[in-house]
Amino acid sequence: MLIKLTGGKVYDPANGIDGEIRDIYVRDGVIVAPPADARIDEEYSLHGRVVMAGAIDPHTHIGGGKMTIGRLMLPEDHRGDPVCRGHLTRAGCGHAVPSTLTAGYRYAEMGYTACFEPAMLPANARQAHMEMADTPMVDKGAFAMLGSDDFFLRQLAAEDDIEAIKDYVAWTLHATQAIAIKVVNPGGISAFKFNQRQLDLDEQHVHYGITPRDVLLTLSRAVKELGVTHPLHVHGCNLGVPGNVETTENTIIGMNGLPVHLTHIQFHSYGTEGDRKFSSGAARVAELVNSHKNVSIDVGQVLFGQTCTASGDSMRQYGNTKSANPKKWVVMDIECDAGCGVVPMRYRDKSFVNALQWAIGLELFLLIDDPWRIFLTTDHPNGAPFTFYPHLIRLLMDKGFRNDMMQKINPDAAASSVLASLDREYTLYEVAIMTRAGPARSLGLKNRGHLGVGACGDITVYQDLADREAMFATPVFVFKNGELVVKGGRIVKVVQGATHVARPDFDRGIEKSLRRYFERYHTVGLDNFKLSDDEIITDGRGRLVIQPTAARA
Amino acid sequence: MSEVAAAVEFDHVPCPFCGLVCDDLQVVRTGAALKVAKNGCARAVSGFERPLPAASPQIDGRDASLQDAIAAAASLIRKSSAPLYGGLATDVAGMRAVMALADHSRGTLDHALSEAVGQNLKVLQSAGWITSTLTETRNRADVVVIVGSDVHALHPRFFERIVCADTTMFEETDKPRTVVFIGEGLDQSAASGPRVGEVVTLPCPLHRVDEVMGALLARMRGNKLSADNVAGVPLSAIEELGKRLNEADYSVLVWTPVGLQTRDSDLTVHAICDIVRLLNKTTRSAGLSLGGDEGATTATSVCGWQSGFPTRVSYASGAPDYDPLAHAIPRKLAGNESDLLVWVASYSPDLTPPDTSVPAILLAPPGMRPPRTPAVFIPVGTPGIDHAGQLIRCDSVVSLHLHDLGRSQTPSAAAVLSAIEAAL
Numbered sequence: 001m002l003i004k005l006t007g008g009k010v011y012d013p014a015n016g017i018d019g020e021i022r023d024i025y026v027r028d029g030v031i032v033a034p035p036a037d038a039r040i041d042e043e044y045s046l047h048g049r050v051v052m053a054g055a056i057d058p059h060t061h062i063g064g065g066k067m068t069i070g071r072l073m074l075p076e077d078h079r080g081d082p083v084c085r086g087h088l089t090r091a092g093c094g095h096a097v098p099s100t101l102t103a104g105y106r107y108a109e110m111g112y113t114a115c116f117e118p119a120m121l122p123a124n125a126r127q128a129h130m131e132m133a134d135t136p137m138v139d140k141g142a143f144a145m146l147g148s149d150d151f152f153l154r155q156l157a158a159e160d161d162i163e164a165i166k167d168y169v170a171w172t173l174h175a176t177q178a179i180a181i182k183v184v185n186p187g188g189i190s191a192f193k194f195n196q197r198q199l200d201l202d203e204q205h206v207h208y209g210i211t212p213r214d215v216l217l218t219l220s221r222a223v224k225e226l227g228v229t230h231p232l233h234v235h236g237c238n239l240g241v242p243g244n245v246e247t248t249e250n251t252i253i254g255m256n257g258l259p260v261h262l263t264h265i266q267f268h269s270y271g272t273e274g275d276r277k278f279s280s281g282a283a284r285v286a287e288l289v290n291s292h293k294n295v296s297i298d299v300g301q302v303l304f305g306q307t308c309t310a311s312g313d314s315m316r317q318y319g320n321t322k323s324a325n326p327k328k329w330v331v332m333d334i335e336c337d338a339g340c341g342v343v344p345m346r347y348r349d350k351s352f353v354n355a356l357q358w359a360i361g362l363e364l365f366l367l368i369d370d371p372w373r374i375f376l377t378t379d380h381p382n383g384a385p386f387t388f389y390p391h392l393i394r395l396l397m398d399k400g401f402r403n404d405m406m407q408k409i410n411p412d413a414a415a416s417s418v419l420a421s422l423d424r425e426y427t428l429y430e431v432a433i434m435t436r437a438g439p440a441r442s443l444g445l446k447n448r449g450h451l452g453v454g455a456c457g458d459i460t461v462y463q464d465l466a467d468r469e470a471m472f473a474t475p476v477f478v479f480k481n482g483e484l485v486v487k488g489g490r491i492v493k494v495v496q497g498a499t500h501v502a503r504p505d506f507d508r509g510i511e512k513s514l515r516r517y518f519e520r521y522h523t524v525g526l527d528n529f530k531l532s533d534d535e536i537i538t539d540g541r542g543r544l545v546i547q548p549t550a551a552r553a
Numbered sequence: 554m555s556e557v558a559a560a561v562e563f564d565h566v567p568c569p570f571c572g573l574v575c576d577d578l579q580v581v582r583t584g585a586a587l588k589v590a591k592n593g594c595a596r597a598v599s600g601f602e603r604p605l606p607a608a609s610p611q612i613d614g615r616d617a618s619l620q621d622a623i624a625a626a627a628s629l630i631r632k633s634s635a636p637l638y639g640g641l642a643t644d645v646a647g648m649r650a651v652m653a654l655a656d657h658s659r660g661t662l663d664h665a666l667s668e669a670v671g672q673n674l675k676v677l678q679s680a681g682w683i684t685s686t687l688t689e690t691r692n693r694a695d696v697v698v699i700v701g702s703d704v705h706a707l708h709p710r711f712f713e714r715i716v717c718a719d720t721t722m723f724e725e726t727d728k729p730r731t732v733v734f735i736g737e738g739l740d741q742s743a744a745s746g747p748r749v750g751e752v753v754t755l756p757c758p759l760h761r762v763d764e765v766m767g768a769l770l771a772r773m774r775g776n777k778l779s780a781d782n783v784a785g786v787p788l789s790a791i792e793e794l795g796k797r798l799n800e801a802d803y804s805v806l807v808w809t810p811v812g813l814q815t816r817d818s819d820l821t822v823h824a825i826c827d828i829v830r831l832l833n834k835t836t837r838s839a840g841l842s843l844g845g846d847e848g849a850t851t852a853t854s855v856c857g858w859q860s861g862f863p864t865r866v867s868y869a870s871g872a873p874d875y876d877p878l879a880h881a882i883p884r885k886l887a888g889n890e891s892d893l894l895v896w897v898a899s900y901s902p903d904l905t906p907p908d909t910s911v912p913a914i915l916l917a918p919p920g921m922r923p924p925r926t927p928a929v930f931i932p933v934g935t936p937g938i939d940h941a942g943q944l945i946r947c948d949s950v951v952s953l954h955l956h957d958l959g960r961s962q963t964p965s966a967a968a969v970l971s972a973i974e975a976a977l
Contacts, residue, residue: 065950068857073677075875078861082872091656091872093861099873100858123688126952127945130645131858150692150722193693195802195837207723318683318833328681333839334950335688336722342681520720523687525565528576528953535943535954538646 001041002027003482008046008461011432012053014441014450018429024051026457029482033453046461049476052432053449054113054458058439059233059263059298060380062103063117063131063142065124066310066340069330070097070381074308074344076326088494096308096344096381100134106387108137109489111460111475114448114497116439117142118182118233118263119312122149123335123524125176126531132499133542137485139458141443141500143233144178145312147215148189150336151517156218157208162225163507166552169222170506171514175530179443179502179547180230181223182263184312185237186215189339192315199315201237201250212237213254220258226504227550229444231259231296236268239316243272245281252288252295261442264300264379265289266361278353280360280417286367289374296442297368300379301361303388304349307381310342317341336521347384355413357383359406365396366422371433372441390472396426397468444547445500457482498543499536505552558584567955568593569644569900569937570600572845572947573687573708585960587938594709600900601938605961608919608932619931623969626895626914626929627976633893635869636660637911639882640896642847642904643966644942644955648855650970651897657974660895661867663882664852665904666844669810671877673842674853674863675819682826685805685839686948691715692722696797696804698733700825701762702812705740708843711807712743719748731801733794736762736814755794757784759814766824769795773831798832809843845947847900854945886911896923899933899966916966934963 005024010017025032061067071078074097081094083102092099094106107115115135120128120142132140146152146169155165169181187210188199194206201212220232236251238244248268252260262268265285273279289295306325311317314331318341321329325346332340347354361383368374376393380386395402406414414420426434440449447455459479465471474489485493511526518526536542560583567576579591580601587601610622617625630636638655641648641664655662664670676682690697697716704711716732729750734741737756744752757765761784768783773795781788798804806825815821825840832838844850856864862875878884885891886909894913896906898921906913908924915927918935936942937955942965945952 063858065854068854069677069949071861072674072853072857072863073681075678075862078873078875082870082874084871085656085868090653090859091868092859093873097861099861102861121950123686124950124952126943126954127854127950130855130943130952134649134859193689193803193837324681328677328679330677330681331683332950333685333689333693333837335686336692337688521688521692521722523575523691523714524951524953525576527565528567532954 001482002035002038004040004043005051005459005461006043006045008049008051009464010051010451011428012451013429013433013437015452024451024459026479026482029457031451031453031455031457044477048464050428050462050464051451052460053436053451053455054460054478054480055111055435056114056439056445056449057107057112057377057386058116058375058443059118059377060115060386061117061119061310062115062135062140063100064120064128066342067097067131069342070308070310071099073328073330073342077306077308089491094387096306096385100131101136104136104138105491108478108486108491110389110473111462111478112138113458113478113480114139114445116140116179116443119143119145119184120176120178121145121312121334121338122172122176123337126535129177129499129531129536133538136494136496137480139497139500141179143180143182144172144176145182145184145338146172147183147186147219148338150190151514153187153190153205153208153210156210156214162218162221164510165218166222166226167506167510169219170226170504171510173228173502173504177499177501177531177536179500180228180233181219182233182235183215183219184235184338185239185315186212188212188237188315189312192318192339193333197315197319199237201247201254216251216255217258220255220260224259225553227552228502228504229547229549230442231261233261233263235263235313239267239313240320242270242278244268245271245284248281248285249288252292255294257294259294262295262297264377264382265297266300266302266357266364266383269360269364274416276352278356280356280363282360282363282367283418286364290369296373298375298377299361299364300377300383301392302347302354302357303378303384303391304347304354304358305384306346307384308342308344309382310340311382312338312340314339314341317343349409352410352413355409356417358409359413359417359419362395362402362419363417363422366424371430372438374434375439376434390469393431393472394467394469397431399423399425444502446547496541498545500545500547502547502549504549563956563958566958567937567944567953568597568600569935569944569955570596571708572843572850573710574944574946574953575710575714576953580958582958582960587958587960596709606920610932611930613928614926619964622929622931623972624976626931626973629893629912629914629928630658630895630973631977633658635891636893636895637882637885637891638662638895638897640665640898640904640906641852641864642898642900644848644936644944645851645855646942646967647897647899647936647965647970648852650967650974652856652859654970654974656868657977659868659871661869661880661882661885662856662864663880664849664864665847666811666849667864667881669844670849670853671865672813672819672822673810674877676822676826680823680826683829683833683839685841686950687715687946690805690841691718693803694730694805695728696731696733696801698735698804698806699739700766700806700808701736701759701814701821702809703739704807704809704812704843705743707809707812711843716744717746717748731797735765755786755790757786760816762813763815763821763824765791766821766828770824770828770831773828798838799836801838802836804832804838805841806838807841807843811844811846841948843947847904848944850947850949851945854949883907897966899935916969919963931969932963933966933969934961936965939963940965
C-alpha cells in the first residue's frame with residue numbers, strides 16, 4: 001500500500017522543514033523516500049493545506065483510578081455532553097473527565113495520535129493500562145510515580161547505594177509497563193500520611209528524615225544514569241501555593257544541571273505581591289528556564305469553565321478542597337505507594353485568582369524562548385479539558401484575539417499581568433515543535449513526531465485558516481500508521497494504538513529485597529504486582545513498543 | 554478408568570470470591586477438582602472447591618450446541634426493544650464485552666449489588682470522602698473502627714491480613730492497635746493477637762448504628778445532646794470514642810455497603826465520611842469501604858471509565874444515561890419496562906436472576922438453578938479458575954491478574970458475550 005500526500009505545506013521541525021511545499025509518501029504505515037516509479041495506491045491532494053506529524057500530548061490524565069473517581073463523582077458534568085453511538089464509534093460522554101472511548105475519539109479528531117498518562121501509581125498501574133487500552137485511536141504510555149512510596153523512602157533514609165535505587169527505579173518501569181518516571185510533591189504524599197501539611201524543598205519528612213531535595217536529586221540521577229530518555233518528570237513542592245515561585249527557583253537551581261522536566265509549571269509560578277498577596281511569578285520562572293538548558297517544562301494552562309482537578313498530590317489537593325466547585329472531593333492514601341486527590345474546579349474569568357492563573361500560563365508560553373523545551377498542555381483536566389487546545393493555540397498565535405480575551409477577564413488581574421505588553425505570536429513551526437517534535441524528542445519516541453523517512457505514518461493535515469482555533473479543532477485528514485482515520489474532523493476508521501514503554505537494564509537481584517518487602521508489608525504478592533506483556537497485548541487488541549534507552553551509567 | 558489424574562499445584566493464586574482478592578492462596582487441582590491447600594478462608598474454600606457439574610448450553614431447557622445458543626441469544630437481543638443486562642458478576646473483559654453489547658443493543662446495565670454499592674455512590678456524588686486502601690491500613694492504622702457490618706463474616710481474612718498483621722512498616726513508632734466495633738452481634742473473634750491492643754464495643758442494634766454515628770459526629774462537632782444514651786449506648790462511651798479518634802494518629806473507619814443494616818444506609822456512610830473529614834482538620838483518618846463481591850467494584854469501574862457513569866446506565870437513547878432509580882433492573886421488571894433480561898454471573902451459582910416472566914438469557918456457572926427456565930442458558934467459566942482475567946479490588950485501586958487454573962474448557966463470559974454481539 002503506497003500513499004502519496006501531494007503538495008502540502010509541511011511543518012516538520014525535527015527535520016528543519018518550515019512550511020515548505022513537499023510530497024510525502026507512506027508505504028505500509030511508514031514514511032518512505034520518493035519511490036522511483038512505484039504505483040501510487042492512494043493520492044491526497046493537499047495544495048494549500050498544512051501538514052504536520054500527528055500531535056503528541058506528553059501530559060494528560062487519561063487513565064487510572066483517580067480519573068474514574070472523577071467520572072463517578074461528577075455525573076452532572078457528563079450529562080451536559082452525551083455522546084451517541086455512531087456508525088463506527090461507541091457511545092460515551094465528554095467534558096471534564098470524558099469516558100475513555102470518547103477521549104480517544106476526540107483526541108484523534110483534533111489531530112492527536114499519542115497521549116501520555118503522567119501519574120500512574122505503581123499500585124494502580126494495571127487499571128491505568130486497562131483504561132488506556134479502552135482509549136482508542138491514539139498511542140499511549142504512562143509515567144510511573146515514585147518518590148512517596150515507602151520502599152524508595154526507606155532506601156533513601158537508609159542511604160542505600162545509588163545502584164540499588166537505580167535497580168528499583170528500573171524494576172518499576174518494567175513492572176508497571178511505564179516509559180518514564182514521575183515524582184509528585186517529592187516525599188510529600190507520604191508526609192501527609194504522617195499528618196504533615198506542607199513539605200518545602202528542604203523541609204524534613206517527619207518519619208524518614210529526608211527532604212524533597214534529596215528525593216529529586218536521587219531520582220533524577222537514577223533516571224539519567226539508567227539511560228531513560230525522558231528526564232525525571234517533576235510535579236514540585238507547594239503546588240498552587242502563593243509564593244511557590246521561590247520553591248520553583250530553588251528547585252531549578254538545586255538540580256545542579258541534572259536533567260529535569262517541570263510539569264504544569266503554571267501552578268508553580270505564583271508570587272505574593274499586591275493587595276491580594278497573589279501575583280505572577282512567570283517572568284522569574286521564564287528567566288530561569290531560559291538560562292537552565294537542563295530544564296524542560298509544560299505549562300498546565302488554565303482556561304475558564306468547569307473542570308476537575310485530579311492529582312497524585314494528596315497533600316496539596318487536600319489544601320485545595322476549600323475551592324472545590326461543586327463542593328465535593330476525594331482524597332486518598334494509597335497502598336504505601338502514593339495518594340490522590342480529586343477536586344472539581346470551576347475557573348471563572350471574573351475571579352482575580354483564576355484570571356491571573358490564566359494570564360500566568362500565557363506569560364510563561366510567551367516568555368520562554370525555546371519551544372523545544374516547552375510543551376503545550378492544560379494538564380488535562382486540571383487546568384482545562386484537552387478539548388480546549390485549539391483555543392489555547394489561537395491565544396498563542398493571535399495577539400489580537402488574546403487581547404480581546406483579556407478584556408473579558410477580571411480587570412485587576414489583567415492590570416497586574418504583563419501579558420498585554422507581550423507581542424509574541426507563535427508560528428506554525430513553533431506550534432509543531434511544542435506539540436510534536438519537542439514531546440517526541442523529550443519522551444524518546446523513535447519515529448514519532450516527525451515526517452522524515454522511517455517515521456511512522458501518523459500525520460495530520462489542516463486547512464490553513466486565519467482562525468487558528470477552527471484550524472486546529474477540525475483537521476481535514478488524520479492518518480494513523482498510514483491509515484486514514486479522521487476526515488473532516490470525523491472518525492472514519494477506529495484503530496487501537498500501541499503502548500510505549502522503556503526498559504532499561506537492571507540487576508534482578510533487587511527482587512530479593514523487594515520480595516521480602518512485599519511479603520512483610522503488602523497485600524499483593526510481588527509476582528502478582530507485576531504487569532505482564534500479555535496484559536497489555538490482551539489477545540492482540542494492544543501492542544507494545546519498546547523505546548530505546550541509553551547504556552546504563 | 555484406571556488412570557489417576559496428576560495433582561497440579563498453583564501458588565500465589567488470587568481469589569475472586571470476595572472484594573479483598575487475597576492473592577496468596579495455594580490451590581491444588583486434580584482433574585477438575587480443586588482443593589485450597591493454603592490460606593483459604595471459608596468463602597474461598599466454598600468457591601474454589603464447589604464441584605463442577607456437567608452443563609450444556611440450552612435453548613428453552615433443551616440441550617443445544619454453543620453455536621446455536623449464541624445464535625438464539627443474538628436473535629432475542631435483536632428482537633428486544635429494551636434489553637436489561639443484569640448480574641454483571643464478571644471480570645474486566647466480561648464487563649467490556651457486556652458494555653459493548655449493551656451499547657450496541659440500546660440496553661440497560663445494572664449490577665446485582667448496585668443497590669448496596671449505590672449507597673456509597675450517593676455519598677461520593679454528594680460530598681466525596683477521604684479513604685484509604687488495604688496496604689495503607691494494614692501498615693498505618695492505630696485505631697480501626699468497624700461500623701455496623703459483620704466484616705469477619707463477609708471478608709473472613711480482613712482481620713488476619715489487615716488488622717492483625719504480624720509485621721507492619723512503622724512498628725518502631727506503632728502503638729498496639731485499638732479495634733472498635735459499633736453494633737451488637739458482630740463477630741469479634743478475629744480481633745486478637747499481638748498487634749491488637751484494646752477491643753472496644755459500642756453495642757447497639759445494627760439497624761440503629763446510624764444514631765450512634767450521628768451522635769458521635771454531633772459531639773465531635775461540639776454540639777450538645779440532651780440524651781444520656783443513644784440506641785442503648787451511653788453517651789459517655791460515644792464521647793470516649795470521639796476522644797480516641799481525635800488522639801489517634803491514623804484511624805480507619807471500616808464498613809461494608811452490603812453489611813450495613815440501617816435504613817437509608819447512605820446516611821450512615823455520610824456520617825462516617827463526615828467524621829473522617831472532621832478528624833482530618835487536626836489529625837489523619839480515613840474511611841475504608843469493603844465489599845466488592847461478585848465483581849461489583851470491577852463493574853462500577855469499567856462502566857465508569859467506558860460510559861462515564863456507574864452502573865444503572867441505559868443506552869436506550871444511543872448515549873449513556875445514568876439514573877440509579879429509573880435504571881434499576883428490579884424496578885424496570887416490576888414496571889413491565891422491559892422485554893428481555895440478560896443475566897451474567899460467573900462466580901457463584903447462587904447469584905440467580907430475579908424471578909420474572911420476561912424471557913431471560915442466562916450466562917452462569919454450571920449448576921445454577923434459576924427460578925424459571927431461561928430462554929437461553931450458556932454455562933460460563935469462573936475467572937481465576939477456568940480462565941485468566943482481571944479483577945478490581947474493593948478499594949478501587951488495586952487490581953489483580955486472575956490465573957487460569959485449567960479446571961475446565963467452559964468459555965468465559967467475555968467470549969460468549971462478544972460472540973453474541975458479533976452475531977447481532
